[in-house]
Amino acid sequence: MRVGSFLDAGNLAYHRQRRGSPDFRSIRFKSANSGGGVRLQRFERLTMDNDDTRSSAADWFNEGIRCFNKPNGVGAVRAFEAVVEIDPAYRHKDGDNPYFYLGKISEIEGRLDDAILLYSRALALDAYDEESLIGRGSCYTVKKNHEFALSDFKKVLDMPHEVRNVPLKHILYVIAENYRQQKDWPNALYWGEKALAEDPDNYRHQELVSEVKKQMK
Numbered sequence: 001m002r003v004g005s006f007l008d009a010g011n012l013a014y015h016r017q018r019r020g021s022p023d024f025r026s027i028r029f030k031s032a033n034s035g036g037g038v039r040l041q042r043f044e045r046l047t048m049d050n051d052d053t054r055s056s057a058a059d060w061f062n063e064g065i066r067c068f069n070k071p072n073g074v075g076a077v078r079a080f081e082a083v084v085e086i087d088p089a090y091r092h093k094d095g096d097n098p099y100f101y102l103g104k105i106s107e108i109e110g111r112l113d114d115a116i117l118l119y120s121r122a123l124a125l126d127a128y129d130e131e132s133l134i135g136r137g138s139c140y141t142v143k144k145n146h147e148f149a150l151s152d153f154k155k156v157l158d159m160p161h162e163v164r165n166v167p168l169k170h171i172l173y174v175i176a177e178n179y180r181q182q183k184d185w186p187n188a189l190y191w192g193e194k195a196l197a198e199d200p201d202n203y204r205h206q207e208l209v210s211e212v213k214k215q216m217k
Contacts, residue, residue: 057086061098068101077105089125097125100132112139130156130165137174146178153178169198169205176208188212 064079080098083090091097103118119136122129137152153175156166164171176191189212196205 057083057090058092060086061090061092061096064098064101068105073105076101091125095126097122097129099125100129100135103132103135107135107139112143115139128155128159130159134166141174141178141181144181146182149178150175167198169195169202172198173205173208176212180208180212183215185212185216189216 060079060082064076064083067073067075067079080102083098099118099122103115103122106112106115106118116136116139119132119139122132123136126132133152133156137149137156140146140149140152153171156164157168157171157175161168172191172195176188176195179185179188179191182188189209192205192209192212196202196209199205
């Protein structure tokens with residue numbers, strides 16, 4: 001269970017809570033780019049001293065979750081980076097992995113290229129990680145990389161409804177919004193009307209469909 005992702009397409013904001021609701025937006029996270037990859041700034045060396053009983057990837061992962069929910073961004077980054085140092089392919093017993101959380105912190109901080117890379121690493125461990133697909137798709141939307149955004153969102157849409165957590169109306173809307181931003185009016189209308197059918201009283205859905213119809217006249 002996780003804190004969900006923002007689907008930030010224009011003024012769209014969808015936030016699904018899974019592990020509480022930490023607000024990182026008032027916290028600054030430091031990062032640095034090195035070569036072709038992302039390197040999150042190390043705040044402490046990851047060696048254990050006599051006062052630190054965390055010695056396994058699972059211990060550090062649990063510490064990362066605790067800090068993430070607090071929220072203690074510096075502590076979360078430190079802990080999740082420790083997990084990756086110990087075991088780059090680590091997955092928690094519930095299937096969770098540290099890259100999602102490092103990606104979420106990067107996304108909230110506006111470091112979208114870093115976030116995309118980290119979400120992609122999460123998806124390399126689990127191609128059906130719904131939150132990482134949503135997070136990466138949201139970043140692609142903000143960067144106007146609509147082809148990749150649509151690919152990620154449609155992968156979420158294709159998940160069986162009994163395992164998909166995001167409400168159908170939200171995923172339909174962000175697909176429509178990506179088409180709207182591309183001025184692909186027929187597809188924007190098609191997906192917008194599907195979203196509106198799921199939630200007829202939703203003002204944002206009504207507004208999108210109305211705008212697209214005006215553009216098609």
